[in-house]
Amino acid sequence: PIVYWLLISAVLHIVSQRTAFGRHVVAIGSNERAAKLSGIPVNRIKRRVYALMGMLVALSAVLQVSRIGSMDYANAGSGYEMDAIAAAIVGGTNMAGGRGSILGTVLGMLIIAVMNNLLNLMGVPPFLREAFKGVIVIGAVLLQKKESTS
Structure with missing residues (x-):
């Protein structure tokens, strides 16, 4: 794969x-x-x-x-949508549109995958891993918002 x-x-x-x-x-x-x-x-x-x-x-x-x-088929890919959104945002895709790249998203996905693996190895429960990704997404969106206003 x-x-x-x-x-x-x-x-x-x-x-x-x-x-x-x-x-x-x-x-x-x-x-x-x-x-x-x-x-x-x-x-x-x-x-x-x-x-x-x-x-x-x-x-x-x-x-x-x-x-x-x-x-x-009922649960296939469940939870991957948050990974995809987080990867795109961490990779530099602007939520308002107009900026982003495939390579940035690939790098974002690698970062998210490493973070998932580290949190899994540390024994962090799955719901806290999702919360952590949510915090990363919110932080990235806030940084984009700050960047666009300056």
Whole structure:
């Protein structure tokens, strides 16, 4: 799974930095109305992004099943949403839009994974680990807020 993760991250980084599609996605994420007024086919790009995310979710499900051997669809991926949000924010993605990168999110995910592992090795209960991630997210958002006002 790590090899797939690194490969997909590298491809998405290249797509986001070097293609018109990547620039259009960033423009739509920054200001959808301005992107539409600039002549970007917003609905078509959004459909492509949703299709890409669907393919990536399917690949993730296949990798998860191959690791575990089965899939409890009711609880599959439960708790990962907080990791994803925390990784994006720690990686420098602005919550208001307009700034962020694939590489930053990858580094953020590595930081969150190391933090999860350390807290697990220290015997911290799962609910406190989630609370700790929440504090990190709140702190990062407050730092972004302070940075944008100065």
